[in-house]
Amino acid sequence: GDALKLVPVNRQVSIDIELPNSADLSEVTVTVTAPSHRNLPVKLYRNRDHISANFTATEIGEHIIDIKVRDQKVIGAPFRTHAYNARAIQVGRIPNGVLGQPVEFEIDGSGAGSGNLEILVNGGHVTSFVRNLGNQRFLASFVPHEVLSHLVEMKFNGETVPGSPWQVGVMTGPKMAVLGEAVRLVGAGTTAVFEFSALGFSRDDIDIQIISPSKRPVTARLVEEKGGEFRVEFTPTEVGSHLVEVSVAGQKLPAGPLVAKVYNSALIRVTDVGSGVVGQPCQFRVDASQAGEGQLEISINEGEVPNHVQVVGGGRCLVSFTPEQTKPHLIDIKFNGETVTGCPFVCSVSDTSRVSLTLRNLELIPVNEIARFHMGVDGSGSAELAVSVRGKVSITTLMYYQALKLIVL
Template sequence: QRGAIQAKIFNLTAGDRYDIGQTISFQLHDTYEHIIQFPAQVLLNSFTVLLATRLKLTQERIRNVLLGKDSGRATVSFQLYEMPSQTPTNEQVIHHLRHLINKQTLNLLDPNRCVLNTVIGSVVVGPKGEPVNVKLFPQASGDYIGEFTPTKIGQHRIDITFANVPVQGSPFFTEVYDPSQVRIGPLPRDIIAATENTFEINLDNAGNVPLEIKILSPTGVNVPLKIDDASSRSTVKKVRFTPNETGVHYLNAKFGSEIVPGSPIKMMVNESRVVTAYGDGIHHALHEKSATFMIDTQDMQGDLKVRIEGPNSVIKNTLERNNDNLYKVTYVPVEVGFVNISIKWNGKDIVNSPYKAAVTNPERVRIIGGWQSILDSEDRMHIIINEEKKIRFDASHAGPGTLKADIRGITDGLRVPIRIDQQGTSYTLSFTAIREGKYDITITYDGNPLPNMPIRANASTASTHSGEHLKVEVHGRGSYEAKINEEAEFTIDASKATTHGSGIPVVRLTGVQADVEVRVRQIEQNIFHCSYVPTASGAYLLSVTWAERQIRGSPFKVNVLSNTNVNHSASRVVCSGDGLKMGILGKEIKCLIDTRGAGPGELTAYCQGASKTAFCRLFDHRDGTFTLYIKPQESGKHILTIKYNDEDVP
């Protein structure tokens, strides 16, 4: 047979790039000789305008329009480009083009305004990928050897044609990978026999081919192991293995058909008798309350040392020996947050040391607007049946934990369905009672009840004055802004409510450090003048209730400004969280920023690595606190800059 053999290779992983066009072609009924009698540029410009119009595209997406010849007939080919902000997609355009041609409704016009018809089913779509250079070398036997040097990992498509006809099996697909990018470890510091041990293997930028791991024991036996995805990122694998022998083991890793550089790796497996720690105090503790945990030394002789550190303190602990192998550790945390518990045996950390225990204080969980905004004078809550009740909590000063609730009928013990929505350290409890009666509401934080639990609630039908609270309005600057040591004023207008002469508003102004007394004086029927004098700057919440229900918009946020120089407000901004110390590449890091003691101002954050800028996102909780989310783009040391009113936060 006669004909030229051709090979084309495309990197399919580059298919989502916007600077790579996709080749599309179709055939005309008209002969090539008939078409070329017209000026080429005029004809190609006509084709470009027609394609853009009929396919509903901008002309910038249609490039490199060419006229070709196939079996005597004329062919039209062009490059179809994706645009980041434009629709339809390439796939949708190709589907539409096939439909037009098969219905013979795509009619082109030559310069003489004559219609050029297309051949039904003649649309040919090229691969959506980046071309790769390939060389073909003919052999004496008549065979060909093809060579190409890939520069990127991922799936590549190989199209081979002979005499412009695809050979059998074409296109072929091959995976390009790089075993030098496989990252193993770090391996466990202490590998214990008869115990499951784990380590991770990172395949980022390595490719998508099978990973093979074998661990050989000192006697040459393969150790049973299991490989799972470590997270939603399937490029990180977690290897679990349980050795049954002690001594030197060898870890062999193969990626595709290649040995991973650095393999095999030596691993020392030790005896299973190790010092362990257990108990609630190793994971949780209450602020300024005694916490305990146990240490089991397995009847071994050695030096045991325990050190407990809080975010800003070293916490004293006592070590009490119960018997030859059990020790009881007691400590009292002096601040909320996470404490690190380091347990060393003969100078080395025991398994899982250092531990991280969460210290919480449920007494610091606050109702936004104060308890008085939801309770009556007898500390009871009033609920209207079949109407959703919402209670908002602020746990920003309670430490790391989770807020939970349980609501039950007193007589029947049946639970009321609840929903808790969380945004940072703010929680919203929502529930709806469907029966009249009395209920007990128990709120817990990190498993510990809040003070004065449970709350007694009375559920009843809506009164004749239902909805009156929605008719009450608040006016005046003092409802949203004030200055310290200056009287602020606002007015409560309940004149539209029908409870003339009987309604009295309940007003509370709560802050982080202290509440502010609000004086309420009636000046007209159902119109009240309110005033207060704040003594500290910051963000406050103004709660106004009418007929035992919050009015529309309550609680209101009030910014109390300082009369003195506020240029040093940045020094009163408090930043906390593990994200200030370390993070993991590719994972979002977060920390909490509290500006309530600094007064109103602008908060900015910027994080710079060695060569790349990390993504920073600030979430405003609308109570003076923010959560900063940081996503680094490279490993290594980063510099985090946080400014408040253009001044660095210490």
């Protein structure tokens, strides 16, 4: 019978055995061995001219049926049959379709066993295609050529697959548009948001794929708003361009992938901020090579002091300015509107033109005697001076100017 071909799991099946007229039921032995090497219970019943052996398979895979009469195997024994489970067929979401565009959906039969899968679209009037993905997974598709609801029916070994049939709506084409900018700057660790419209479609018809600069997928959240508008949200952590691919009913946005250019202002390094002198250029360095793409803004004393930026390549630059006043100069730096860590940087500025030196009698000086020179500071306010004498000497200082601070090095 059919039990020698394919049998369903969890359902009793019967094998008919024809016996010689002189054979008795007690002389017949039927053994059914499951893939796990377990023998299944078998019940024998005598009919008019044959014996029926009933058993129930509980696991998918090959079963071995051995039949003996008076301890002799019947011709052809052992027999092999395969158990299957149509209810284990898993069908992925079938999206609504667009006229003339493939409608694709996945089928997972890895837990169903061996057998024949039948797919009918509109009773077989629309051709369907199946591509093997390996490991008993398949990609099924069909192309609608009429703007009407399509009925997808599926059977496995003649049994209806769970969920069948499916109704698939078909439209002339999705009206899709990007709302706002398709390319945006996004700070690392903050939420990136893109909006688009797809009239006549629901969030079940939309697929979002986001790829980071290192080619890793990024999890996104799709929010359906009113009037056929949708919002994509995700939080990037990696600096660089993230590609956001949006597909509606298998059709991609006409504007192409959306792009989130991710930056991180905390990765900007500011170095070589020292002290300055009135009238002489001061320089410091800014390294934005690891911070991503964006706009760098630099201001000295809230923009009162002009600065010049020289790009040295690789996201690095040399910044210079010339102080005109003896006061601390505050350096503020912003990247894409965000204040760089450490700001404001302070550059102390002094005025050497106020200091005069009298160096008479210092061309030649005797050893072991005191050598003297004079320093003067013009104008009001205080001054901080440093004196350095190279060689084996001891320095004695006398302070005559009330506002003078003298540092001996």
